[in-house]
Amino acid sequence: MAVSWNDFFQGILMFFAITIVPVIAYGEIGGMSEITAMTAENGVSLSLMPEGFTITAVISALAWGLGYFGQPHILARFMGIDTIKKVAPA
Known part of the structure; x- marks a missing residue:
């Protein structure tokens, strides 16, 4: 609590x-x-899209969020789950 x-x-x-x-x-x-x-x-x-801002930059920025689940404070929450039934409380 x-x-x-x-x-x-x-x-x-x-x-x-x-x-x-x-x-x-x-x-x-x-x-x-x-x-x-x-x-x-x-x-x-x-501008939100300045000169030289390419689709590669957009994809890179979006992909950056995928690494979030590998951060230690997030992994600790995943490791605290005993069973699939306890996913919501964890």
Whole structure:
């Protein structure tokens, strides 16, 4: 049960970090017009598909997620399963 509470509070912390930090940064920078001006000044693209972005890059990014199941913290959860009937609680 302690693990569940720990995971819950970590999730809450991450949620607030993901939502509050960008909002504060956006306000500190000066809004979207300032962001656009700074990126144009530095030659940075705001496009999701910049020049030179190929299908190989897309496939590589998607394949990166396949390695997730080999990470130690995920393997520990799989190793904690005694039988197929206990998959949901594990």
